[in-house]
Amino acid sequence: MSTLLRAAAPLLLALVVAGCASAPGRTTNKESFEGFNRGVYKFNDALDRGALKPVAKGYRKVVPQFVRTGVGNVLSNLEGPGTFINQFLQGKVVLGLKDTGRFLINTTLGVVGIFDVATPLGLEKNDEDFGQTLAHWGVPSGPYLMLPLFGPSSVRDAPSRVFDWFVTPLQYTDLPWQADWAQRLISPIHTRSELLPLDATIKRAYDPYVFIRDAWVQQREFKIFDGNPPPETLEDIEEPEEDEESPPETPPK
Template identity: 80%
Template structure:
């Protein structure tokens, strides 16, 4: 109950801020802290090569596909309350109700989420977090920020992880700390194993850091706009390019 009491002010503040929604805040690749970010990337990459990647490869080698699918389903279901909570905070009440139903169905009929029973019933999986909610409320991303151990983020999304922490139902359970940390380790290893097929593509890129940064920004925008960026977003981008063309024309020598 003490954790719920501490989380309550955050949730109340979130609901209060929801009334201030405007146009969604854009996510940019503003890399003003590039020196720091590249140093963190090098640290994360070194740690990944030395420990995480070998463990993930071993996990993928010894674990059958159907077991990995079940593990992924359970891990996703554990964190799914964060999705429907943020759906409600963003004013997507119908989607919030559907995602609540998805969570309840998979938690019961799906045996604690091992089996994805909800998708065949038409309840598709969504992905929301408090960083996306802030964006929907009109909060811009600020500068890109690479976090130790966690990877790509932004000045908006990094602190929002605190709120996401409180939407995980395991925070309110009486599990022993060994089980709680075991779940986190499995989550990290499983998530890394799912990214192994992308390693070859990343290896062939000229600048892996910039590739990951830009890919994360694009994926973030895709998620915030639910895969459908509004037409005005493209128009805004075109307007930003027009002055550059005019400047080029003005810079040409007059004959």
């Protein structure tokens, strides 16, 4: 971890120098790769309906609630280092110290995070990633991008996942490969099981692809601006370019 932090120091300095006068970069639903995005969305949806969703339903039905809560707590705790490192990179020192304390308390007193001991102590969970850090220093999102397997993202946020992967604690622990792969399998299944109640809402949408895209953009703005996104200005709203060869968005048949 110390090696990673030393490597991140020049990046932090560059962000501070380049972004001192920058406003946070907005996230937009601008489409430059709609054909590609819709194709990936169809692939992800088929994979979800054929494999992930049935497994998630079985997981939710078979695994007791208290066990699912413990699994969720462990997965959430593993995101702790990524959160407080990105808070420090954003200059949120107080929040970074609080989330460092939250991670240490839940890892020790909470038995590697199975029990959320920190929240009752007033250390609420926060959620930060490197994409939010780039946005904090004024990097715009660029076009919307649908990733295979991972889902909604943007040109700014997609490559940021690499940094977040490197700050995951499991990358620096000597776990058996069986435990590592168990975590990789359980994480998407648990996450999908938590999203099952939203399926009916998405199904009722006129165009589920557009619904998911716009919902993701709104959620991203909410996170970047810490729950208080400013209203859009005329500069944030991009007029669609007239292109005879590019038809308007229509739901797939």
